Amino acid sequence: MEVYLTPDKGWGVRAMAFIPRGTFIVEYAGEVIDDKECSRRAEDAKARNEPHFYMMEMAPGLIIDARSKGNLARLLNSSCDPNCETQKWHDAGNSEVRVGIFSLRDVLPGEELTYDYQFQHFGLAAAAGAYRCKCGAPNCRGTMDTQPERTRDFGRRVDVWWPAERRYYRGTVTAYSSAQQRHTVKYDDGDVGRVYLRAEKYRWVDDHGHVVGDTHEPEAGAVAAGRGGAAGKTRGGGG
Missing domain, CATH: 2.30.30 (SH3 type barrels.)
Incomplete structure (x- = not known):
């Protein structure tokens, strides 16, 4: 994989070689925090008009914050017609929940790796309305959120x-x-x-x-x- 600067979405990640369908791409890693800390950080980000977010819900009440402690996964952009998806599993060694990104279809070299955020980020998507989708797909929703309750009631x-x-x-x-x-x-x-x-x-x-x-x-x-x-x-x- 290679990190590169996209024309209008900031940093992104693209494939450097052919990736078959169903391939594990990368784990979404970061600091695990609870609801209360997530809310505090989300409010701080909103107050700063923070243009990027790196939080994803891993289980009810537990969120991964990849802002300060993360890996390449945090740079993957969202798309309404993605070539990847997130999957959760329990680590057999310690029973911890982990989140991985897998390819939904065959991915060609040079193709950007994307998945549909659907605002799993911020757990529930604290600032969904502030983030417009710029994926450019024919079926683009124009927003990263598929659930109106998230933005309506936030x-x-x-x-x-x-x-x-x-x-x-x-x-x-x-x-x-x-x-x-x-x-x-x-x-x-x-x-x-x-x-x-x-x-x-x-x-x-x-x-x-x-x-x-x-x-x-x-x-x-x-x-x-x-x-x-x-x-x-x-x-x-x-x-």
Whole structure:
């Protein structure tokens, strides 16, 4: 593989030899952090108008940050018509989850190596709306995100009802995971929880603390499935 400067996407990585379909390309390596630290770093990056990101969700609540400690994988660009994909597996030696990049099809020498971020980065894609896709593929979405919930709710203020304490706790949505269908909420008291909002009573609020719209009641099917993030829990119990 070779690192090179692309015409309009910054640095990229291209193949130096023929790569057959299904070949392991490289492991996505970096520093493993939790939801709370991911939220803090994501907010810092947004405040700095950081043009690049290097975070990828490896498991619920665990994110790989490749900014300071990473390898070639962090330089692969996104594409809506990629020639690679990410796969996760458990290391037989220590049972740790690892993320690798594999070729989806045969790749020719000189061809750029790409995969569809789908905003697995930032776990849930904290700043998806700020990153426009420039892959140039005929089917390009124009954005790196395939899930509107990620950008629609990111940064919104929300009151989540905690039945055990019979009160609302206010926080900010910092991420959304389509796989888990959960929002990551950073509460004003510093707690961080992964909340399945469909099973919760909650309400959106504006920057001035005024309630926006109606209060959302728990959906019967969601509650029956027992997937709530706050129901029956007490503060400090996690999400």
